Amino acid sequence: MKRKTIFLCVTLAALFCLTSLASAAEVCQGKCISYNQDDKVISVEEYNLNFTDENPYGEATGTVTSYNVASAKMGLTPEPGDILRIAYEVKGTDRVAIKVMNVSKQDLRKK
Numbered sequence: 001m002k003r004k005t006i007f008l009c010v011t012l013a014a015l016f017c018l019t020s021l022a023s024a025a026e027v028c029q030g031k032c033i034s035y036n037q038d039d040k041v042i043s044v045e046e047y048n049l050n051f052t053d054e055n056p057y058g059e060a061t062g063t064v065t066s067y068n069v070a071s072a073k074m075g076l077t078p079e080p081g082d083i084l085r086i087a088y089e090v091k092g093t094d095r096v097a098i099k100v101m102n103v104s105k106q107d108l109r110k111k
Contacts (some may be wrong), residue, residue, distance in 0.1 A: 010104050025088060025098050026089070027087050028065065029103070030045045032078045032080055032082045035077070035079070036072065038039065041068060042069050046063045046064075047083075068094055068095065068096045069100055072086075073096045074100040076102040076106070082104045083102075083104040084101065084102060086100050087099045
């Protein structure tokens with residue numbers, strides 16, 4: 001009886017870990033190019049992960065991507081030039097934002 005209970009607990013824990021990994025979102029960080037409030041679309045120039053003193057948010061890659069933000073949680077309203085971090089899911093050919101964070105307006109490193 002005790003072995004069955006332990007086996008069941010371990011199996012449930014493993015199953016929980018696998019399902020939580022499957023629902024993980026992708027993340028993009030970059031400079032806001034435009035925010036169309038009518039269409040609920042944000043265009044962002046993506047940044048890479050090469051953080052330096054000159055580029056504390058990463059270096060621009062030149063890749064511009066658009067995100068549907070109709071159902072996203074959004075903090076401060078993004079403006080062109082703001083650094084954004086977007087958690088999103090790919091649904092078909094669309095990138096649907098889950099959460100939009102305005103990093104440049106919330107940066108705690110600024111003095």
